[in-house]
Amino acid sequence: MQGRDADRVVVCAVGADGGIIPFAQGEGGRWQAPSPLIRETTLEVVAYIHDDRSGGFVNTAYPIHVEIAGQAYVLPEPDQQLAAVILTEIYAKDGVWRAKISNEGFTFGIEAYARARNLRDVQFPSRPGRNPDRPPRGATASGSGVLIAPGLVITNAHVIEDGTALELGRSRNKLKPVAADLMHDLALLEGEVDGDPLPLRNTAPLWLGEGVLAAGFPLMDVLGADLKVTTGNISGLTGSHGDVSRFQFTAPIGSGSSGGAIIDEFGNLVGVTCSSLAHGNMRERGSISENVNFAVRVALVYELVAAAGFTLPDLKPSLNNDRRDVVQRLRKSVVSVIVHF
Structure with missing residues (x-):
């Protein structure tokens, strides 16, 4: 991630079972997946603005470069203003694990993503807990x-x-x-x-x-x-x-x-x-x-x-x-x- 506000973006993998796999943040807007990343469930690699309640969208962090098994991709900025983006889907087909570039997302951020995936009470990295009020x-x-x-x-x-x-x-x-x-x-x-x-x-x-x-x-x-x-x-x-x-x-x-x-x-x-x-x-x-x-x-x-x-x-x-x-x-x-x- 090389654009403006890249330091406000967090990356993690989310399992269909609600499991969260945080990525490690490096220098220069780089995020590294843990090894091995593949689990027993389908995963989605998601990037999101961690403080979206203060305004802002992931769009400002583009262009986003994704590398999967040595293959590099450059993701174009989405047409809509998005506060959370699904970068990659990792799934099994015919017993073989595959990865697909997505670049689709949610204007209302990671919580809207969680609602769409029916992931209630999941604590995402760098996000505040639920306000008791x-x-x-x-x-x-x-x-x-x-x-x-x-x-x-x-x-x-x-x-x-x-x-x-x-x-x-x-x-x-x-x-x-x-x-x-x-x-x-x-x-x-x-x-x-x-x-x-x-x-x-x-x-x-x-x-x-x-x-x-x-x-x-x-x-x-x-x-x-x-x-x-x-x-x-x-x-x-x-x-x-x-x-x-x-x-x-x-x-x-x-x-x-x-x-x-x-x-x-x-x-x-x-x-x-x-x-x-x-x-x-x-x-x-x-x-x-x-x-x-x-x-x-x-x-x-x-x-x-x-x-x-x-x-x-x-x-x-x-x-x-x-x-x-x-x-x-x-x-x-x-x-x-x-x-x-």
């Missing part, structure tokens, strides 16, 4: 999402973090993650979704004080499973510490609103709800903060969709600001996302 196995949680193209839903990456299965709240149709931008907390989901995509406003700039609506599914276990819509305005053009990828708004939100829509008065998507200011921490400092919330700008949604190889429909911006019509359209565009752990 995360939901226990078998639990469910909910968040919000926005239909932006037929079969494509945008939400927050943190909404689906550690989930083993995803589904739509209203239909129980399955969803699968197809791309993520962990740095900006966005995730793109694909599935059968009834509804109308929401037009994205990416040409007209936001203005301070502009009226907005927040739509999502907060506190579904308390408030019910119907859509909630609140009003407010854009109170800041940047996020925390001047983050230009976000903006600040005042429309009230709650737990479960993450991934929901922030729209302008005409019903065009301008942002994706992502977080609130930690009110308790502010009060401990002697400050008062109410309705200080943040959204990811819609421009980042465009970037993620393009990077994942999808195309957004050519929807003209809505010019109808009748509030009843705007909210009715939201009912067909904003969805709840159920996450199983």
Whole structure:
């Protein structure tokens, strides 16, 4: 591995039985398999970003050179942004062990790989153990999402973090993650979704004080499973510490609103709800903060969709600001996302 961020990559072999065989790291981005590597089970040699929760993908470590039994291969950079890549498959056929170059992977990293292989509670090298504050196995949680193209839903990456299965709240149709931008907390989901995509406003700039609506599914276990819509305005053009990828708004939100829509008065998507200011921490400092919330700008949604190889429909911006019509359209565009752990 010779590219940028190669020092953030870990390599190991994973058995079908969940056994982990760590590779030894040498100098110059070299990783050496233990000898003998072959075991009684099929193996996959996997490279992954060990700290992917901080953002980043294996792509930055390419080109990757693989040598098997004296035969050298140069792997081209994948088309998609991947945080874990299966480099090689080692398997037995007709009693003979064989190796096949793969170079396919997972946007959501080694944990997504583990879920796909049904390898629960496997501890991968250089990865932190399971956070006890995360939901226990078998639990469910909910968040919000926005239909932006037929079969494509945008939400927050943190909404689906550690989930083993995803589904739509209203239909129980399955969803699968197809791309993520962990740095900006966005995730793109694909599935059968009834509804109308929401037009994205990416040409007209936001203005301070502009009226907005927040739509999502907060506190579904308390408030019910119907859509909630609140009003407010854009109170800041940047996020925390001047983050230009976000903006600040005042429309009230709650737990479960993450991934929901922030729209302008005409019903065009301008942002994706992502977080609130930690009110308790502010009060401990002697400050008062109410309705200080943040959204990811819609421009980042465009970037993620393009990077994942999808195309957004050519929807003209809505010019109808009748509030009843705007909210009715939201009912067909904003969805709840159920996450199983």
